[in-house]
Amino acid sequence: MKFLCTGAQLPDNSSRGFDIGNQKLFAVRRGGQVYVYINRCPHRGVGLEWKADQFLDSSNSLIQCATHGALFLIEDGECVSGPCAGQSLTSIACREDAQGIWISV
Template identity: 45%
Template sequence: MSERLLCALDDIADGGSRGFPAAPGGFIGLFAVRRGEAVFVYVNSCPHVGLPLEMQPHRFLDEAGERIICAAHGATFRVEDGLCMAGPCEGEGLEVVPVRIEAGHVYVPAKAGL
């Protein structure tokens, strides 16, 4: 599987999130949430109507930093697997992007977000 570098691990604050625009030729951006040395990456599209999740750059988490939140509909998602816990898409999930971390860098499949 061909991969691309998403960012350095340190580009995402521990306990925070960060958005990434679509890859060249892509249509949908990605976002990442960091928990220590773990990074969870998802396609930036709410399963309810396909809108990007954030209204402000890099703001994907609720006030407590515990759940991913859709700014348009208020749906909340678990960080660990993207499952919608409440809102109009309850029981559905965000599109998970496989992640590989090596030498302080975060890699995703080259086709992620296409």
């Protein structure tokens, strides 16, 4: 398991990017649950963020690709709108404990 951040560093309805080795990842917290994905759009293979740590749409209810506006469900990474509809982001197993958020790598 690899440490990402403390729970306080990822408030509810927020996102945050990480560089772990040569892998770019991002985490989103929604409803107290943490979701971690590889930071790579299935359409163009580019990073998703608008600017540092900003992966969500204006309502904080969907993940949005800054390149072409594709929208992804936070809970499972499925693309629900845009050129990669039906494809999904690659999820990374994670868990949270008193120390913080951990990923399986």
